[in-house]
Amino acid sequence: MSTDTAPLLSVRDVTVERGGKTILDHVSFDVRAGEWLGVIGPNGSGKTTLLRVVSGAMDACGSVDLKGRTIDTWGARERAQTLAFVQQSTGTAFDFTVRDLVLLGRAPHRGWLSSFSASDRAAVDRALAEVDLEGFADRSIQSMSGGEVQRAFLAQALAQDADLLLLDEPTTHLDVHYQFRLLDAVRAQVNQGKTVLAVVHDLESAARYADRLLVLSEGKRVATGEPASVLTPECIREVFGMEATVRQDNPLRIDYSTPRSRG
Numbered sequence: 001m002s003t004d005t006a007p008l009l010s011v012r013d014v015t016v017e018r019g020g021k022t023i024l025d026h027v028s029f030d031v032r033a034g035e036w037l038g039v040i041g042p043n044g045s046g047k048t049t050l051l052r053v054v055s056g057a058m059d060a061c062g063s064v065d066l067k068g069r070t071i072d073t074w075g076a077r078e079r080a081q082t083l084a085f086v087q088q089s090t091g092t093a094f095d096f097t098v099r100d101l102v103l104l105g106r107a108p109h110r111g112w113l114s115s116f117s118a119s120d121r122a123a124v125d126r127a128l129a130e131v132d133l134e135g136f137a138d139r140s141i142q143s144m145s146g147g148e149v150q151r152a153f154l155a156q157a158l159a160q161d162a163d164l165l166l167l168d169e170p171t172t173h174l175d176v177h178y179q180f181r182l183l184d185a186v187r188a189q190v191n192q193g194k195t196v197l198a199v200v201h202d203l204e205s206a207a208r209y210a211d212r213l214l215v216l217s218e219g220k221r222v223a224t225g226e227p228a229s230v231l232t233p234e235c236i237r238e239v240f241g242m243e244a245t246v247r248q249d250n251p252l253r254i255d256y257s258t259p260r261s262r263g
């Protein structure tokens with residue numbers, strides 16, 4: 001992890017209200033350059049909303065600063081050079097090939113009138129290899145399975161080569177092999193200096209891959225810290241309504257027992 005003191009991303013007092021409901025309630029945190037901050041929390045706790053606010057796609061009260069500048073002042077193109085967002089439901093109405101879909105990730109890096117360069121195409125090939133989709137490059141995205149599409153969108157984000165990767169449940173559709181494979185690929189990006197803010201539902205995976213975890217509950221930040229200090233039986237009981245035994249092995253293991261009422 002980088003020892004830079006200035007955070008790459010600084011979120012202060014972010015509050016979102018919709019339909020008379022407070023979805024995010026004065027959420028503040030920093031993400032340092034070169035770290036993976038995992039976002040965990042129950043369904044409806046505001047995780048996706050938080051990523052959307054950080055991406056600049058949703059207005060909120062409070063502030064989001066990327067590299068020391070408020071996200072509102074970033075132009076779309078420079079923002080896309082710096083931040084890549086893989087959303088939870090990915091899909092396209094267009095009949096792109098997988099290669100073309102991934103090539104779109106290079107668009108922020110080329111001049112308005114110039115065509116894609118050899119280095120753009122090399123970046124696409126590398127990204128396809130990272131997600132094990134080389135053999136699918138010429139396939140129509142609409143002919144692909146849910147997990148293959150999810151890998152293609154992750155490849156697009158990798159090809160985008162942005163400093164900050166925002167990932168909203170990047171492994172929901174993936175089998176166990178690709179869950180590890182993809183999270184390993186993202187971890188490799190972090191080890192090379194990229195920064196990740198990712199929602200991951202599986203708590204053991206979150207603990208295994210993230211440097212720190214941010215816990216959201218009912219729109220509030222209830223904990224932030226290293227996985228072993230955050231994922232205590234008390235936290236899992238209070239936030240997720242599950243009795244659990246936590247083994248602080250490497251990787252951390254959680255044995256769940258009875259679901260408790262969250263009411």
Ligand SMILES: Nc1ncnc2c1ncn2[C@@H]1O[C@H](COP(=O)(O)OP(=O)(O)OP(=O)(O)O)[C@@H](O)[C@H]1O
Pocket residue numbers: 018019021023041042043044045046047048049050
């Ligand atoms: N436009 C809206 N109007 C009213 N409520 C909304 C709106 N958008 C989101 N919400 C509510 O805000 C809450 C947080 O939604 P969000 O998608 O951020 O949760 P999440 O933690 O990502 O959930 P999940 O784990 O199920 O994906 C939910 O209860 C959702 O129903």
